[in-house]
Amino acid sequence: MVIIVLTLHNNDCVMELDKMDENDWKYHGEGNKSLVVSHSQHSRVLRLLKYPAENAEHAHQTTEQAFRHIQNIVDFNKNIMKQLLGEKYVHHGEAVKLPLDFVRQLSLKVQQERPESRCDKVMDTFSGCAVCLPNLTQISTCHNNEHRPPLCIEIKPKCGFLPFSRHVSKEVKHKVCRFCMHQHFKLANGKWKTMSRYCPLDLFSGNKQRMYIAIKHLLEEPQNNLRIFKKGELIYGCKDDMDLNELVQHLKPYFPTNGLINGHQSSKAVLNELIQVITSALLSSWDSGRIGEPRKGQPTEGRAHCEASILHRDMLRNGNHYPPKDCVLSKIRQAQMLDSLDIEGLYPLYKRVEQYLEEFPKERNRLQIDGPYNENFLEKVKNCPSEDDGSIEYAVGKVHQYRVAMTAKDCSVMITLAPSGEEELPEPNMEIQPSKPRFTYSVSILDLDPKPYENIPHQYKLDLKIVNYYLRSIQSKQEPPKPSLYLERDHDDCTLVFHSV
Numbered sequence: 001m002v003i004i005v006l007t008l009h010n011n012d013c014v015m016e017l018d019k020m021d022e023n024d025w026k027y028h029g030e031g032n033k034s035l036v037v038s039h040s041q042h043s044r045v046l047r048l049l050k051y052p053a054e055n056a057e058h059a060h061q062t063t064e065q066a067f068r069h070i071q072n073i074v075d076f077n078k079n080i081m082k083q084l085l086g087e088k089y090v091h092h093g094e095a096v097k098l099p100l101d102f103v104r105q106l107s108l109k110v111q112q113e114r115p116e117s118r119c120d121k122v123m124d125t126f127s128g129c130a131v132c133l134p135n136l137t138q139i140s141t142c143h144n145n146e147h148r149p150p151l152c153i154e155i156k157p158k159c160g161f162l163p164f165s166r167h168v169s170k171e172v173k174h175k176v177c178r179f180c181m182h183q184h185f186k187l188a189n190g191k192w193k194t195m196s197r198y199c200p201l202d203l204f205s206g207n208k209q210r211m212y213i214a215i216k217h218l219l220e221e222p223q224n225n226l227r228i229f230k231k232g233e234l235i236y237g238c239k240d241d242m243d244l245n246e247l248v249q250h251l252k253p254y255f256p257t258n259g260l261i262n263g264h265q266s267s268k269a270v271l272n273e274l275i276q277v278i279t280s281a282l283l284s285s286w287d288s289g290r291i292g293e294p295r296k297g298q299p300t301e302g303r304a305h306c307e308a309s310i311l312h313r314d315m316l317r318n319g320n321h322y323p324p325k326d327c328v329l330s331k332i333r334q335a336q337m338l339d340s341l342d343i344e345g346l347y348p349l350y351k352r353v354e355q356y357l358e359e360f361p362k363e364r365n366r367l368q369i370d371g372p373y374n375e376n377f378l379e380k381v382k383n384c385p386s387e388d389d390g391s392i393e394y395a396v397g398k399v400h401q402y403r404v405a406m407t408a409k410d411c412s413v414m415i416t417l418a419p420s421g422e423e424e425l426p427e428p429n430m431e432i433q434p435s436k437p438r439f440t441y442s443v444s445i446l447d448l449d450p451k452p453y454e455n456i457p458h459q460y461k462l463d464l465k466i467v468n469y470y471l472r473s474i475q476s477k478q479e480p481p482k483p484s485l486y487l488e489r490d491h492d493d494c495t496l497v498f499h500s501v
């Protein structure tokens, strides 16, 4: 019998594989490639892969192949992304082999909870392979606060820079970011009904006013870029019946003393507080455990704002800010910028690799096209020559870098907050305002799976479609700006005191 010993934050839990019971697990969420269930008592989740319902071929994968695939994901998280993004932010998890009976029962149990839009894929019930991870929506604190359980904000920030590559053929790509262009295409093909006004360049800017606007836009139209959990349960985002007022009711106990109007908290004040807490967590530097201050300076590459973003001109007037260099946003953006050639510059190199592999198929392993994701792979990513010398090594290095960047462009950040108990507060000092709430927090990065090498031609075609569709749609219509759900206010600096855990 195999026993997995899982270490939790404070206490250890032992899960015995032969005693796995589907009733201990519940549906937690899903994306395009995986479905996640959480344990009802222990702070653990299982992440199981999904496949297109009609694609029975995965059922014929041997268990060994399926386990290898899961182990590859764990290795990529551990040996590549964790090294690039930072030890503290990435939880690589463990590959596990679950009893098939358990997985089949689990699949039946969660089916009714799944959103219809995701049911084109089915959970893998054939291999029993999964990744076991800490439940990042929870946080261990010294005290159990039933009134104000942990709050978790998940943001999928997407690409935070404009391509600076000389290979870019359409000027608009230097001016309008991929996310904002993609919105037009997504609306046209029915993926979403309402346009999001969120712009990743504002979130990644390090300018607190721009970040404020970006998060406000995420709250107004979350699409799949924002989710909020309370006590590990989804309360906002990725739901049909989303209501900002309901969210405010959930949030009120966390921000009790601010913005009282006739003895009542205004919704605006509560949401403002939430936005400030999120901004502070995103700018915090882990090592110091304190809120980092944005830096002023010149961008190293490309321009720093997107022409499609609705910004007040005066926000851009006082120069460019950059987030502190070791905060989570900077780490993600650095990894995203490994895509230095843009798909237009990368695609010819992909074709060079393809041609080479046709001639020398046995070289696929040495070049680590499908892994293993180990130190050697990381070395290839980090030390790829900056100039093209016509070699296969250069082409492969750039392809590896591009795939890492694609992972960073599609990851999510989870900010988990737990109100600090009075007993945990530091001695009062100048930074503490007694009226401001205080939180213990943790920041993690998730969904760091390797993007398949075979997807590169699809990326090339998609990029063309997005840009062409955008150009056509702005030519044919001028969209009036949508009214905001709540008024903007002056954006005070956040004076919350954070304690890293």
Ligand SMILES: O=P(O)(O)O[C@@H]1[C@@H](OP(=O)(O)O)[C@H](OP(=O)(O)O)[C@H](O)[C@H](OP(=O)(O)O)[C@H]1OP(=O)(O)O
Pocket: 031, 032, 033, 224, 406, 409, 410, 451, 455
């Ligand atoms: O191409 P994009 O930018 O639309 O990103 C895809 C995501 O769509 P989004 O635009 O975030 O709604 C898409 O997310 P959704 O399924 O739309 O929630 C996936 O994350 C997809 O990655 P993968 O194929 O599952 O590994 C993502 O595909 P990759 O491009 O990261 O491979």
Ligand SMILES: Nc1ncnc2c1ncn2[C@@H]1O[C@H](COP(=O)(O)OP(=O)(O)OP(=O)(O)O)[C@@H](O)[C@H]1O
Pocket: 028, 029, 030, 031, 032, 033, 034, 035, 036, 045, 047, 133, 134, 135, 136, 137, 154, 227, 410, 412, 446, 447, 449
């Ligand atoms: N370790 C974790 N702790 C808590 N929740 C998690 C964890 N991992 C994933 N989740 C939740 O499950 C959801 C789906 O997971 P994930 O994003 O990894 O799926 P995916 O299919 O790879 O996504 P994508 O569509 O981006 O490819 C996440 O958005 C998050 O809400």
